[in-house]
Amino acid sequence: MDALAKQFSTLGLSVKPIAEVKHEAATTPATWKSSLESAQGVPSNFELLKTLVFKFKQAGPKSAPADGSVAPVALVLVARESTDTSLASTALAKKLGLKDMRLAGADLLQDVFGLDKDSLSPFALSPSSFPKTITVLDSNLGSTSTTNDAPLAVRASSSSASVIVSASDIVSYLRALEASATGVKVTEVDFVQLKGESASADPGKAPASKEKQKDKSLKEEAKIEGAKQIAIGVKKEVDFATWYTNVLLKADMLDYYSVSGCYILKPWSYNIWEAIQEWFNFRIKLMGVENSYFPMFVSQKVLEREKKHLEGFSPEVAWVTRAGNSDLEEPIAIRPTSETAMYPYYAKWIKSHRDLPLKLNQWNSVVRWEFKNPQPFLRTREFLWQEGHTAHLTKAEADTEVREILELYKQVYEDLLAVPVIPGVKSEKEKFAGADYTTTVEGFVPTSGRGIQGATSHCLGQNFSKMFNIVVEDPDDNSEGQDKRKIYAYQNSWGLSTRAIGVMVMVHGDNQGLVLPPRVASLQAVLVPCGLTVNTSDAEKKRVLDECDRIAKTLVKEGIKAKADLRDRTPGWKFNDWEQKGVPLRLELGPGDMAKNQVIAVRRDNGVKAPVSLDGLPGSVHNLLNTIHKDMYERAKAAYDSHIVVCTKWEEVVPALDSKNVFVMPWCEEEACEDEVKERSGQSSEPQDARAPSAGAKSLCIPFDQSKWPAIEPGKTKCPQCGKDAKRWTMFGRSY
């Protein structure tokens, strides 16, 4: 186009665009991209360039023009579309000392550039407008970028015209502008690094405190600019519930279903469940637990046999009353849990101490027809779980197993899902109906500031065995016949559900979508061919694709879940696709990389990009995946830890909760006091999200590890709520 050539020549440059395209007006990246994909002459591996303009206030004297030059009125951000620039208005603003930075409105754009947002490009900057702006260049485009030489689509001062140029054309243009304006420089920013710094500096806190402002502009900011089609659409920190749903949908984990409260688990999430199953099965089988399957139906009589136990479930039981066109003689329940369905048979099977221990587990679905708002994975009417049910001769053996299973649950969360949990025991009020005691691993969702029960392992004692007559003769009693002492079996039950997947998504996901912990990812590393342009020969292209395929196969042979993405799409499209789906590691390979015998490894969890030699690649990838797991866990652990507020005065409790924390306090462990905690903390001013659970705090667990807090002095340390003697440090919080 002549206009472009003219602009370049003004700066002493020449440009020869790869292509010049007219298309339908495109107002989103997705429509722009698809317009270009169907246009003639556009190379298949092009990427979009985004040009965002922000307004701001200067925060301090640091950035004020001391030399009398024009104060900048706008910030222009030039970046690859695939670069996550969501931290521009927060971390970047902070870095540059700018305040209240937000996207510029149409007026400002018109004033400075004479263009609307869908017509903007770096070429809209002229020697006259450039000094009035702070220009930020994605370092992934700039001088240090070595990784991607795909051509870029740039708006040609119109929403319906584009030029395809090389990255170096853009950089040259900006450098020439720098040269034309004394002292005004382009700022190169590494957004990946920025994100990493931001996350490690103050995880979760900044958004939390920001949200409290309830600033309308922030609400708007929740919608990530232009991202509707290709990213998550809203920010995690701002509209968490919508973000969560969007992540699940965009990552292809789940779909909504025509029966309310039921969801389709697509392979991308079901795979995670399979990974958990495989891991857990192996370990419980070593403990002598065997898998089995009990029917989903429970007769009314059996279900209602244990009234007290049933009370908790009764309002949620689904009843089958009809088969074909016939009404059943009596309604039949679908199991909400299987204690009463299984234990009559335990009584039948356990006739002697030789039949103990009996250790059965089943992987099944249960139905609890909740009438509260459902939420995928966390609260659904049908869900998948495992339920273990064991019977033992001695209490000691049962107690030991309860803790062994809880340890496995902890490992599922921490070693597989990279989600930190705190093991402990439930209060009397919160324990399983019919249990002697309930142990639990408690997780935490920093974004909502709520605790979440991860999995529970109950010691049922002899409560059910006495009811169902699960009894044997004492093998140590030598008396004869009828006089022999009877021992009622000591029973445990324990369960872990698909809820774990929801917790994992909430804890690790970011504004690009899902972030998968490597050990449960069904795809751990994806090879993406890069750097192929229209000028690349077919032979060269084939060489790159074949090498991607070969590398993927090598990795698979070494036990890494890898594949090459050889789809006929641009690298940027693929990057975005796999980022949304949370694949832990992207391995980019272009002709340049092949020459250097390397791939570029890009971590999903923190965006860090580094070349990795092809020599010993499987070992390097193994190490990287382990590092990713460790880093994800440690970040989440730091977030959890920093959100546990120690309260020794009641006045500290509600502010702690309102700042999205849970809290620990030395507690009297009395049920009436727990009711008071809930009542008093529920009166706080936090506005309610329709999908949020109740606002009152309940006890989450009494952590086994009490050593983190000052020792409780009997008779001296008091419960901050009621003033009675405290027994143990107990964690309370709002929860799911």
Add this chain to the structure above:
Amino acid sequence: MDALAKQFSTLGLSVKPIAEVKHEAATTPATWKSSLESAQGVPSNFELLKTLVFKFKQAGPKSAPADGSVAPVALVLVARESTDTSLASTALAKKLGLKDMRLAGADLLQDVFGLDKDSLSPFALSPSSFPKTITVLDSNLGSTSTTNDAPLAVRASSSSASVIVSASDIVSYLRALEASATGVKVTEVDFVQLKGESASADPGKAPASKEKQKDKSLKEEAKIEGAKQIAIGVKKEVDFATWYTNVLLKADMLDYYSVSGCYILKPWSYNIWEAIQEWFNFRIKLMGVENSYFPMFVSQKVLEREKKHLEGFSPEVAWVTRAGNSDLEEPIAIRPTSETAMYPYYAKWIKSHRDLPLKLNQWNSVVRWEFKNPQPFLRTREFLWQEGHTAHLTKAEADTEVREILELYKQVYEDLLAVPVIPGVKSEKEKFAGADYTTTVEGFVPTSGRGIQGATSHCLGQNFSKMFNIVVEDPDDNSEGQDKRKIYAYQNSWGLSTRAIGVMVMVHGDNQGLVLPPRVASLQAVLVPCGLTVNTSDAEKKRVLDECDRIAKTLVKEGIKAKADLRDRTPGWKFNDWEQKGVPLRLELGPGDMAKNQVIAVRRDNGVKAPVSLDGLPGSVHNLLNTIHKDMYERAKAAYDSHIVVCTKWEEVVPALDSKNVFVMPWCEEEACEDEVKERSGQSSEPQDARAPSAGAKSLCIPFDQSKWPAIEPGKTKCPQCGKDAKRWTMFGRSY
């Protein structure tokens, strides 16, 4: 006892019994055994000796005494209790040329021996009675037996007195009797070999034709003599339905449940399902199929969307109408299969040819509330299965997958379960409602003479995609926009259920209980310590037990599912326990075996017993397990093959069916003709078991392999039923 010593001395022998015991009168092996176990002085590793007396008619001149000696009036069978002698009245009788052989009544016993059945022993034979009998000795006791030197409990002419003697005492006694009677010999019989010969010679036919006699004495024979407590209780050949139930219960595979038509799958059967899952998952994942989970509920509207498809399931659909105390606004179905539940989402997800193929599978339970008599595994109201649902761009691709999946199903049956199946295509009448065509693997249960559908793989063509609008634009059509040609997806669905486990039990089980094919056995080899007596020192005993444990661990390390049975029970009790449960290989180890650096391997499938060196034991066991699989498959294959009758005239059909066969005939493939086949064959005189399915024959499949039968000559070969031109050989039969 003096009496015994006297008998021995009459024959010039002396005997010193290991023990002489008085006990409560015992009328079954189980009570006899337990009486002895609690008696003092009885070594722990003793076995019972059984002495059975049969009456018979002489069949031909062969066995008639040509030399003027006394004609034998009874057959005395002396065997280890653990030896399967159930073929005595059939295969053994045939071998010896005897007719109508059956257990002798009390009168005959009194006449010949002056004793009742619970007082008999070989020592009841005297030089005067011996020539009047045919005496058969279990070769496992006789001169060729090298494998088991456990002492034997023998009745001391009373039901309440026993002596414990060595096997050699018994053999010496019989040999001395031989010496006292000119020309009368003891016949040694290898019952294991007999069983093998019988199975391969004429599998299932003898019992079938015998059963037709409906002889009362045979019905009595169904109850295996004295076996109530320790074995299956009834004979497979006589009361198959009871036998089947008993095997499942005694093998601890299953229990009945309080909701009719639903059963508990205990670990011993669920393990088999897990083995099938693991095998099948691996292979379908290689084909690009992914696992997922769809909700169990289907809304009424969705379920009823495809009326025709629904017709088959509608009378069996279970409806949830109530949750807690609230009636639902509209009833919700529990899926009987998932086509209509899944395909609306396929329509949503499949937007472009790039989304094809879509290949999902799920492992789930479905509910079909049948009102017919339920039968464990074969017809149950809830059952476990996998259902695969795939969508393809081309018919060719769909067709290929249908057959690939069918091949996997064939392999599940043949390579895992050792059950032969015949792959073929269903007739139009028998195909899945809504399918273009249905392929199937058809199994056969020789004992009932019925075919059984093993698993089906359906090509749905475009029938469902047109109904649910699963459609993409033709990628090969270059026209633009609205004109682009649409392609409705080609769909398949395919399923395999826990029914496979029932077929496996029916095909392989015997009168000792379950026989597990090695590749799905969760325990492949069990080590049983043997040869420990009261005289064995504790150190020696520990050495044997430790060695059993060590060997088991060595086997486990080499990938064999093995364990040592170190329970405080007699070897005989353990033998029986593991035989009932069908463990493929028993490895016996006693002090003598340790000295010889060997174990005694006993095959469950045919009882063959042989020493195996401890050097290279894992390799030997691997080989043995493979041989067992092969032999089991080949026996079942021979049985299936011998029960397929080729019919070219209608007159041959009903006799074939009544002799427990299926049949093939050249068939016209017309639906009206199939109705006629069913009608006419259903009029046969076969009496109906209450649990038996309908007596009319239906088409089972049109086998893919037509080469086994004479080529059909177009226009010449006629359908025997209707006389029209035959198209293909088709297998018909009564079925489950």
